Amino acid sequence: MNAETGKHTVDRNSTALALSGGGNRAALYHAGALTRLNELGLLTQISRISSVSGGSITSGMLAAAWPQLNVTNGVITNLEAEVVAPIRAFCSRSTDVPAVAWGALLPGVTIGDRLIKAYEALFKGVSLRDLPDRPQFVFNATNLQTGRLVRLQKVRLAEYTLGEIPNPNVRLAVAVAASSAFPPVLSPVTLEVDPSAWTKLDGAFNHGKAAFNRHLSLTDGGAYDNLGLETVDDFATIIVSDAGAPFSAKQEASSFWPKQAMRALDIATDQARALRKRLLFAECAERARTPVYAGIDSFPHKYPAAQAIKVDPGMIALLSGMRTRLNPFSEEEQARLINWGWLMMDVAARSYIAKDAPPPQSLPIPKFSLS
Numbered sequence: 001m002n003a004e005t006g007k008h009t010v011d012r013n014s015t016a017l018a019l020s021g022g023g024n025r026a027a028l029y030h031a032g033a034l035t036r037l038n039e040l041g042l043l044t045q046i047s048r049i050s051s052v053s054g055g056s057i058t059s060g061m062l063a064a065a066w067p068q069l070n071v072t073n074g075v076i077t078n079l080e081a082e083v084v085a086p087i088r089a090f091c092s093r094s095t096d097v098p099a100v101a102w103g104a105l106l107p108g109v110t111i112g113d114r115l116i117k118a119y120e121a122l123f124k125g126v127s128l129r130d131l132p133d134r135p136q137f138v139f140n141a142t143n144l145q146t147g148r149l150v151r152l153q154k155v156r157l158a159e160y161t162l163g164e165i166p167n168p169n170v171r172l173a174v175a176v177a178a179s180s181a182f183p184p185v186l187s188p189v190t191l192e193v194d195p196s197a198w199t200k201l202d203g204a205f206n207h208g209k210a211a212f213n214r215h216l217s218l219t220d221g222g223a224y225d226n227l228g229l230e231t232v233d234d235f236a237t238i239i240v241s242d243a244g245a246p247f248s249a250k251q252e253a254s255s256f257w258p259k260q261a262m263r264a265l266d267i268a269t270d271q272a273r274a275l276r277k278r279l280l281f282a283e284c285a286e287r288a289r290t291p292v293y294a295g296i297d298s299f300p301h302k303y304p305a306a307q308a309i310k311v312d313p314g315m316i317a318l319l320s321g322m323r324t325r326l327n328p329f330s331e332e333e334q335a336r337l338i339n340w341g342w343l344m345m346d347v348a349a350r351s352y353i354a355k356d357a358p359p360p361q362s363l364p365i366p367k368f369s370l371s
Contacts, residue, residue: 010136014047015353016232017135017239021053021222022296023182023324024091026243028334029296030058031084032341033241035364040346040354041074048136048235050228052221054243054324056139056179060119060172061087063137064126088334090122095326100185112181112189119173126172128154138231140221141178144188145212149224151231152178161206162213163198178218180326187219227276233283237353240280241345242295244273292352294344296320305350308359309343311370316340335368343370 017037019030037043051059065082095118103111131137131154139152143159151158152175157168174191181187192215200207207213221228226244254260277293284291297320300307319340322333329337342364350357363369 010047012234013236015042015045015237015239016048016050016235017046018228018232018241019049019051019055019059020228020240020242020244021055021180021220021226021324022243023054023180023326024057024095024329025296025322025324025337026054027057027087028091028329028337029243029319029341030055030241031087032338032343032364033294033345034058034062035079035084035338036342036345037239037349038076038079040349040357042239042349042354043076043079044071044074046135046239048138048232050138050140050231051179052140052226052228053180053182054326055228055241056176056221057090057119057122058083058087059137059139060123060176061090063131064123064172066132067130084338086122088338091329091334092331094328096182096186097327099326110190111186112177115181115186115189116171116173116177119176120171123172123176128152128168128170128172128175131172138228139175139179140225140228140231141175141181141189141218142221142224144217144219146206147224149221149230150178150216150218157193158201159216160201161204163200163204163207165193165197166199168193168197179221181219182326183219183223186326188217189219191216191218225276226273227280229276229280233280235289237290237292238280238284239292239345239349239353240294241341242277242293243341244296290352292348294341294348296340296344298344298348300343300347303347303351305347305355306359307347308361309363309370311343315370332368335365336370339363339365339368339370 020026034043049059061083068082070077099111099114099118103109103114136153141150143150146161148159148161152170156164156166158164178189181189195213198213227240227242232238280291300311319336346360
């Protein structure tokens with residue numbers, strides 16, 4: 001549902017970007033995707049960036065750094081130093097284990113609190129109110145109480161069964177923590193709100209109910225929409241960087257109930273992701289809009305754009321199967337994921353919206369090839 005008016009409105013005839021979930025794997029893959037979009041002059045043309053989970057780490061770093069970014073002829077000249085390097089530093093250390101350990105041991109401190117603290121070190125006190133007006137950054141979380149999507153952005157906090165809070169006073173670290181609080185280990189992130197701040201939206205049937213409007217118990221946005229598509233699915237051009245985990249069949253099912261529960265969650269997530277993808281392509285075809293999809297388990301040779309860089313199918317399987325935790329990734333793992341996100345976004349963009357751009361001859365980090 002889109003009920004945006006006034007300053008909330010973004011030109012839907014423009015370009016939007018969706019960054020999927022997938023932990024540190026996704027954060028690194030998306031860093032590569034942003035790098036290629038920037039080189040093609042497309043990143044500065046985007047009107048809205050929607051993100052969930054690991055994608056919110058990358059989007060959050062871009063949002064926090066935006067005032068420091070230098071643009072020449074539509075290309076950001078210091079993206080590597082201001083965005084990619086901090087993301088790589090963050091992904092080189094453990095976030096999930098310390099959050100769980102200290103959240104379990106310290107009295108009066110939750111795992112969500114420790115996750116927020118980890119992101120504070122990355123975003124250095126930036127709040128949603130400090131973010132640019134364009135592009136609009138939307139960080140998506142899931143409300144465990146209502147089962148609905150919560151949109152955290154500069155102009156509003158919105159949950160369509162409750163209403164919206166204009167210009168919320170929320171730190172960027174809190175928004176990213178809520179968006180990436182993977183259940184059940186890292187969630188919930190609890191957000192206290194002023195009950196009087198809510199304004200009603202059409203259909204907000206929980207508006208004014210005390211049980212829902214004083215605090216929000218938030219979990220990973222990927223629980224509702226792992227591609228981050230709902231807040232951008234009506235834009236003329238939709239660019240999707242998808243680092244979500246491909247689903248794999250298993251010959252035997254575990255009888256251990258926690259493993260069964262996680263397997264059931266994987267099945268539900270995979271089905272939701274597949275349905276979102278199908279709906280994206282079907283709606284774009286029906287309305288003559290352009291989808292630009294760069295998936296971590298995609299194959300470059302299936303895209304129409306000419307290519308000069310060879311990729312080993314075994315490397316695709318290796319990278320798409322990497323863990324999705326918030327734990328340390330080695331230099332090699334980081335470099336290959338960045339290279340892969342860069343190459344897939346290159347192939348997708350040159351196939352559909354940057355058709356005149358020549359095929360690149362080398363990867364951004366040539367030391368670590370994809371073949």
